[in-house]
Amino acid sequence: MKNYDMPIFAALIAILLVAPLAIYPVFLMKVLCFALFALAFNLLIGYVGLLSFGHAMFFGFAAYVSAYTVKAWGWPTEIGILAGTGVAAVLGLIAGLIAIRRQGIYFAMVTLALAQMVFFFCLQAKFTGGEDGIQAVPRRPVLGFIDITSDIHFYYLVLAIFAAGFLIIYRTIHSPFGQVLKAIRENEPRAISLGYHVDRYKLLAFVLSATLAGLAGATKAIVFQLASLTDVTWQMSGEVVLMTLVGGMGTVFGPIAGAAVIITMQNYLAGFGEWVLVIQGVIFVITVLLFRRGIVGEIAALATRLTRGRGEAGHIAGNPATTS
Amino acid sequence: MDKSAAIVTESLVKDFKGFRAVDNVDLTVRRGTIHALIGPNGARKTTCFNLITKFLQPTSGRIYLNGEDITRLAPASVARLGLVRSFQISATFPHLTLLENVRIALQRQLGTSFHFWRSETSLDALNARAIEILHDVGLGGSENLVAAELPYGRKRVLEIATTLALEPEVMLLDEPMAGMGREDIGRISQLIRKAAKSRTVLMVEHNLSVVADLSDTITVLARGRVIAEGPYAAVSQNPQVIEAYMGTTDTESGAALRGAHG
Numbered sequence: 227m228k229n230y231d232m233p234i235f236a237a238l239i240a241i242l243l244v245a246p247l248a249i250y251p252v253f254l255m256k257v258l259c260f261a262l263f264a265l266a267f268n269l270l271i272g273y274v275g276l277l278s279f280g281h282a283m284f285f286g287f288a289a290y291v292s293a294y295t296v297k298a299w300g301w302p303t304e305i306g307i308l309a310g311t312g313v314a315a316v317l318g319l320i321a322g323l324i325a326i327r328r329q330g331i332y333f334a335m336v337t338l339a340l341a342q343m344v345f346f347f348c349l350q351a352k353f354t355g356g357e358d359g360i361q362a363v364p365r366r367p368v369l370g371f372i373d374i375t376s377d378i379h380f381y382y383l384v385l386a387i388f389a390a391g392f393l394i395i396y397r398t399i400h401s402p403f404g405q406v407l408k409a410i411r412e413n414e415p416r417a418i419s420l421g422y423h424v425d426r427y428k429l430l431a432f433v434l435s436a437t438l439a440g441l442a443g444a445t446k447a448i449v450f451q452l453a454s455l456t457d458v459t460w461q462m463s464g465e466v467v468l469m470t471l472v473g474g475m476g477t478v479f480g481p482i483a484g485a486a487v488i489i490t491m492q493n494y495l496a497g498f499g500e501w502v503l504v505i506q507g508v509i510f511v512i513t514v515l516l517f518r519r520g521i522v523g524e525i526a527a528l529a530t531r532l533t534r535g536r537g538e539a540g541h542i543a544g545n546p547a548t549t550s
Numbered sequence: 551m552d553k554s555a556a557i558v559t560e561s562l563v564k565d566f567k568g569f570r571a572v573d574n575v576d577l578t579v580r581r582g583t584i585h586a587l588i589g590p591n592g593a594r595k596t597t598c599f600n601l602i603t604k605f606l607q608p609t610s611g612r613i614y615l616n617g618e619d620i621t622r623l624a625p626a627s628v629a630r631l632g633l634v635r636s637f638q639i640s641a642t643f644p645h646l647t648l649l650e651n652v653r654i655a656l657q658r659q660l661g662t663s664f665h666f667w668r669s670e671t672s673l674d675a676l677n678a679r680a681i682e683i684l685h686d687v688g689l690g691g692s693e694n695l696v697a698a699e700l701p702y703g704r705k706r707v708l709e710i711a712t713t714l715a716l717e718p719e720v721m722l723l724d725e726p727m728a729g730m731g732r733e734d735i736g737r738i739s740q741l742i743r744k745a746a747k748s749r750t751v752l753m754v755e756h757n758l759s760v761v762a763d764l765s766d767t768i769t770v771l772a773r774g775r776v777i778a779e780g781p782y783a784a785v786s787q788n789p790q791v792i793e794a795y796m797g798t799t800d801t802e803s804g805a806a807l808r809g810a811h812g
């Protein structure tokens with residue numbers, strides 16, 4: 227089957243390039259940060275089959291690191307973001323080494339427990355600013371000359387970061403490494419019997435996922451000029467699960483759609499206060515019960531059905547010639 | 551210990567909760583032979599395979615591959631030393647194509663399996679070899695089919711093709727003919743015979759006429775113990791073996807055993 231991923235991606239980027247004409251850039255930046263977060267999460271659940279219930283630790287902690295290094299130490303924006311990303315990678319390696327040998331629900335529980343430890347660390351540590359978080363993080367010119375104080379300028383930088391993150395994930399899925407990941411997901415014992423140390427492959431996937439989740443969080447801190455406890459809570463870990471599920475687990479674009487839907491909903495429903503959580507819960511249940519493949523997954527399935535239907539029609543049309 | 555043997559196990563023991571599944575198994579598989587491991591259902595044949603390939607850690611005892619102690623190794627490391635197994639239930643990568651299935655095995659030799667930044671088109675260099683292997687086992691021309699679409703017998707052939715792609719020195723096959731029709735059995739027998747020309751094969755198989763036909767040596771297992779060993783003619787006359795087979799509800803094998811030596 228022909229692969230339309232890259233044309234779709236190009237179209238998506240084209241739309242995003244003009245989107246600020248119609249949509250508030252800060253909102254778009256928020257969607258892009260969460261989309262990248264969900265894409266990173268999807269690399270693990272969708273392509274390795276590992277359900278992490280602690281991804282907020284990478285997202286939220288990276289946000290603290292980039293906010294702190296930029297504000298307190300006066301680091302340049304790009305170095306601050308890289309620092310947050312790097313710390314998330316190291317944290318991912320540590321968490322991965324601890325969690326990767328666990329199977330199924332135990333893996334989810336270990337990641338949740340580790341994320342809670344990170345949460346309490348952030349709650350207690352001095353540098354995170356406790357309940358206030360780190361506020362008023364300055365937006366210094368990127369590379370010393372790209373002004374990002376205006377949201378619209380910064381939006382294009384965030385778009386570039388998002389695109390780079392997407393391409394890294396896409397390449398990872400379509401690499402020799404990605405091929406081994408596929409084999410592991412399909413039949414782990416067989417992959418082992420062919421000589422693959424599967425834990426090492428899972429660990430690398432985990433670190434990549436943590437790193438990109440960190441990149442998303444570190445960027446978000448600069449967008450909102452704020453790092454706070456919200457981003458390291460277990461609810462945040464749950465939110466990224468929800469986005470991925472709603473959009474379509476294991477699909478290339480699903481996490482982006484899921485992030486857009488959830489963030490939009492949160493924005494419009496903000497007036498309902500706590501009810502947003504209830505509504506999200508209902509959406510979660512509906513997705514699990516009725517649209518198991520998620521938005522993009524259902525669309526892809528429909529498209530396959532349609533093309534296959536046409537293929538069969540063609541086959542039937544060709545029949546008389548062969549029988550005559 | 552026999553240094554020239556491909557596989558040696560010394561007093562291999564495996565305890566599961568509350569019972570001894572494998573009880574002091576001493577097994578020697580000579581290099582270049584086809585060695586069959588038979589026994590009634592539940593004789594722990596698969597458990598022995600799992601121990602030898604390190605998918606299970608033995609409770610006690612030693613395992614040697616070409617004289618090298620592999621008792622403490624990880625299963626993937628054992629595979630890398632050239633001891634590659636198949637599984638009792640067919641083990642393909644169901645949603646990958648036949649070509650990709652075989653390529654997963656070939657891919658290891660490129661040394662790029664951790665390269666997440668490299669395009670997967672770099673694997674196309676292996677396509678010719680993969681197609682050749684598929685052709686050799688009679689699966690030529692269907693390399694773009696998805697493995698799940700194959701009939702059962704062909705899946706097992708694909709599995710052997712994938713194993714052969716690693717060019718393993720020792721091959722462990724767990725019931726390669728289970729659930730197959732006569733035609734497929736003939737095809738796989740031929741395949742095993744051909745593969746065994748340059749390697750050692752240890753196989754578990756219930757079809758005793760296949761065992762009689764293919765194997766140089768047979769080890770009979772019952773309740774986790776070796777009860778007989780030798781060429782088929784001798785083993786099939788052994789009263790303990792006959793009793794082990796009769797004493798089970800496994801009438802098919804019992805009948806086959808009687809039939810084959812009667």
Ligand SMILES: Nc1ncnc2c1ncn2[C@@H]1O[C@H](COP(=O)(O)OP(=O)(O)OP(=O)(O)O)[C@@H](O)[C@H]1O
Nearest residue numbers: 566567571589590591592593594595596597598638
């Ligand atoms: N992980 C395990 N824990 C507990 N018991 C186990 C385990 N694995 C296998 N067994 C026990 O071992 C016995 C079956 O062993 P095994 O599968 O090795 O037999 P087999 O000779 O391969 O049989 P078959 O001919 O049916 O394939 C059963 O009694 C099963 O309960």
Ligand SMILES: [Mg+2]
Nearest residue numbers: 595596597638
């Ligand atoms: Mg068995």
